[in-house]
Amino acid sequence: MSTQRIGLVGSGSWAERTHAPALAAHPGVAFTGVWGRRPEAAAALAATHGVPAHSGEDGFAELLEASDALAFALPPDVQAPLATRAAEAGRHLLLDKPVATDAATARALADAATGAGVSSVVFTTMRFAPASAEWLADLAGRDGWITGRAEWFGGLYGSDADPSPESPWRREKGGLWDVGPHALSVLFAVLGDVEAITAVRGAPDLTHLILRHTSGATSSAALTLSAPKAAAGVSVTFRGTEGVASLPEGRDTSVTSFTAAIDALLTAIDTKTPHACDVRFGARLTELLAEAEEQLRAAGE
Missing domain, CATH: 3.40.50.720 (NAD(P)-binding Rossmann-like Domain)
Incomplete structure (x- = not known):
């Protein structure tokens, strides 16, 4: 380069x-x-x-x-x-x-x-962390996926959260906008673009998305920045003719x-x-x- x-x-x-x-x-x-x-x-x-x-x-x-x-x-x-x-x-x-x-x-x-x-x-x-990027690329090269689910439960603003970061836009826009791009990006990587989306809000900052992809697959996402510490975490799962594929344990550094x-x-x-x-x-x-x-x-x- x-x-x-x-x-x-x-x-x-x-x-x-x-x-x-x-x-x-x-x-x-x-x-x-x-x-x-x-x-x-x-x-x-x-x-x-x-x-x-x-x-x-x-x-x-x-x-x-x-x-x-x-x-x-x-x-x-x-x-x-x-x-x-x-x-x-x-x-x-x-x-x-x-x-x-x-x-x-x-x-x-x-x-x-x-x-x-x-x-x-x-x-x-x-999409760039080496471990997850390799996993997503492998899944994208296979056919037969019928659905996926991505859950991003951040604990930045939960009732038992540590002092929150100074980030007014995150407080205003919540999990939909902060972690939503992450969820959509991994679902896109395997299932393709989205042709229809439906959103439902839970409390206090929990958004559920239902997606229909141009590939014919459907998927869902759950997004929040206000999860209790015990419930915080990220999970991604795809299901299809080859079975069930889940995001590997472990994370690369930012x-x-x-x-x-x-x-x-x-x-x-x-x-x-x-x-x-x-x-x-x-x-x-x-x-x-x-x-x-x-x-x-x-x-x-």
């Missing part, structure tokens, strides 16, 4: 724990700097990795100028307009999920990236997974071949989640 100059947009805890360490350690990346909405946080994270810090409008323009690609670690509706600007400037994109929480905004971002001919990857963890996402972006840039989890895929996830949210709103849930 050719070396790419990549800057980081975002300076919060996720950027500190995952994005910045992976970018700094990657042999195919020249880490060009950190941009943050809070100058002091951007300066601290940049100093840790010995790169320039940026903030404000001028700082974003400086990071754009210094980079071939940008990695984003921002709330979705902050990410989308900045990523659109980056795409229009010809910069490749390594995006966080969801790419936006509004379908029109997500489509505009996808159109900007496609129109500019830039490569993109949306970081949905299990840095390992994000490193694989960087690899995927570099490969897409070099080969000029779109990745399966590109920005158009990200926009499709947003369309489905927005449709589910509208169903819940119409039902008074």
Whole structure:
């Protein structure tokens, strides 16, 4: 792979724990700097990795100028307009999920990236974590799957949760938008795109999705950020003519997974071949989640 100059947009805890360490350690990346909405946080994270810090409008323009690609670690509706600007400037994109929480905004971002001919990857963890990615690829190569189920029970805001992270958008949008992209991404990987979705809300933040895929299979997902500690966890199961396949035990670290996402972006840039989890895929996830949210709103849930 050719070396790419990549800057980081975002300076919060996720950027500190995952994005910045992976970018700094990657042999195919020249880490060009950190941009943050809070100058002091951007300066601290940049100093840790010995790169320039940026903030404000001028700082974003400086990071754009210094980079071939940008990695984003921002709330979705902050990410989308900045990523659109980056795409229009010809910069490749390594995006966080969801790419936006509004379908029109997500489509505009996808159109900007496609129109500019830039490569993109949306970081949905299990599509890149080596163990789960290999498992999903193996299942996708087999026929006969009739259904799948994905359960993401996060405990960030449960009644017995430890102090919650400072993430206003997660509190506002809940499990549907935070862990929903993960669930949809693994179901897509094996069963294909979705042609119909139905959403039902439980309490306090438990959303059930029923999906009909273009392959003819059906699937379901259960999503929350407010599970009790004893009930928290992730499970994925597929059933078909070959029997039952369940997500293997054990998890790769977030840095390992994000490193694989960087690899995927570099490969897409070099080969000029779109990745399966590109920005158009990200926009499709947003369309489905927005449709589910509208169903819940119409039902008074």
